[in-house]
Amino acid sequence: MLKDPSTKYRSFKPVHLRDRQWPDTVLTRAPIWLSTDLRDGNQALIEPMNVERKLRMFRELIRIGFKEIEVGFPSASQTEFDFVRQLIEKNMIPDDVTIQVLTPAREELIRRSFESLKGAKRAIVHVYNAVAPIMRRVVFNMSQDQVLNELAVKHARLARQLADENPGTDWRFEYSPEMFSGTELDFSKRVVDAVVEAFGATREKPLIINLPSTVEHSTPNIFADMVEWMHRNVAKREAIILSIHPHNDRGTGTAAGEFALMAGADRIEGTLFGNGERTGNFDVVNLALNLYSQGVDPQLDFSDIDAIRQVVEYCNQLPVHPRHPYVGDLVYTSFSGSHQDAIKKAFAARKEDDIWEMPYLPLDPKDLGRSYEAVIRVNSQSGKGGISYLLEHEYGLSLPRRLQIEFSQVVQEAMDESGREMTAEDIGGIFTQQYFDAQQPYAYVAHHLVEDSKRNEVELSTEIEIDGRAQKLSGRGNGPIDAFIAGLSQLLGEKIAVVDYHEHAIGSGADAAAATYIELRLGDSKALFGAARDPNIVTASLKAILSGVNRALALRGSVGERRVA
């Protein structure tokens, strides 16, 4: 029998932390953010950024508001080295921004990294070495003690010494026990405690201890437990800025980041839209906007998110997925009818300063520089709500409910035929053709209205065309609609009953027009709508009646039987 292939994997072990605190914590302020777009993001690209692309990204990160930016791995290549030099020599680092460089715990690479930073006002030197059992065994062939002493402590001392030799720079340090997520917790603690001592970290001059899920191995609650365990058990917590660096192998990088901040981390490293090794680094935009949509200022500016996406796509030469949280082309779009209906109603109910409570829209697209245009798009999954939303937003036409139902059937038929999405323009075109242009065979030409105030009546003389031939009508009634219906019924030899009437203004000032929707029944036909718009409100009503009559006749197929007086 074939062996079950899943047996070659092991399940992750839970952390014994019975009194864990993080599940009840609520995040109320932004963490310290570090962007590693120019390092971890860059090292994962098919074609790493050249200096021009790196500069473009660097400027964008500053514009967004990052105060700590990992600008590269200067010992990796001349491009990386030169980029750091350029930032320093051309004085391109704002006073409130600190650059950071990464180096492995290897002497020559640490020395080269310090060389790249010569003349910097401030800098963070980030030293890492792997600590996980798999790396100790297959890469280093070292015991725990050897990794602790010969990699971590020895190189921490070297970094400190090189800093002392270059006092012109305000040095800070970061140490990462790489593969923390796959390492025994007690060993991670031993390494971290030893490195904190080796760097001489104090409350006043703290060391950044960065705990990476270099590879995401477990559910995010386990990572949070590990971070809380470290937060509570390291020897000198007061001398540490506790940082985290999640990856996204299981697709839960954002959740791991959020939980770990709840678990006591002060700082988080990630990239814009989550570019990075394999499935990517933790997505800073995702978490920042999660905070924002909970009412917490993330201290990063994403008010023009599409412009940021453009820069990121240019620099990384990778597209951002259309469903990517907050930024994807489709993430503020509802296609399904019931969603559209709820959004339309919630927009109508919303007042200017209300708390944002919008079904299916966790965040106001306007806050990110997005318009409402793409919020509702209509395809075969859509209903009357979406269709009438588009007519209202794009054309100012506010259809009465029964007309929404009638018109959505017309649109559905057109969509079933074409099988494709309908744009607002398509829908506007169908509405115009079906209702406003329904002026054949009976077309409005002119009218004259005389009020008979004594009898509380009006007398209406109307000129219409029937298939292009002029025809005069006259009638009396309690208003122009009543009077016109009287004349028209006589002409047609059929009763016309007005079932419903709605009218509203479109636009204002000189360009204002009236839109009129009249539901009528011709003879014993089923009731249907006519609609018209015109700067003159009476004209709009008369045209709407003719639109309804023409539509009823067309539906009945009796156009040929009409009567001419």
Ligand SMILES: CC(=O)SCCNC(=O)CCNC(=O)[C@H](O)C(C)(C)COP(=O)(O)OP(=O)(O)OC[C@H]1O[C@@H](n2cnc3c(N)ncnc32)[C@H](O)[C@@H]1OP(=O)(O)O
């Ligand atoms: C999780 C992370 O993202 S960590 C950051 C990873 N990023 C990068 O690696 C990008 C930039 N890296 C590079 O350009 C190169 O890897 C360099 C320049 C750093 C090093 O290149 P090389 O010296 O050619 O080594 P290479 O990377 O191929 O292999 C690693 C070697 O270093 C050894 N090594 C790894 N860590 C250490 C260490 N801390 N001390 C000593 N040796 C080490 C490995 O055992 C291996 O040795 P071997 O060649 O004897 O088998």
Ligand SMILES: CC(C)C(=O)C(=O)O
């Ligand atoms: C160097 C470290 C922080 C890293 O990128 C990782 O472990 O993912």
Ligand SMILES: [Mg+2]
């Ligand atoms: Mg990483």
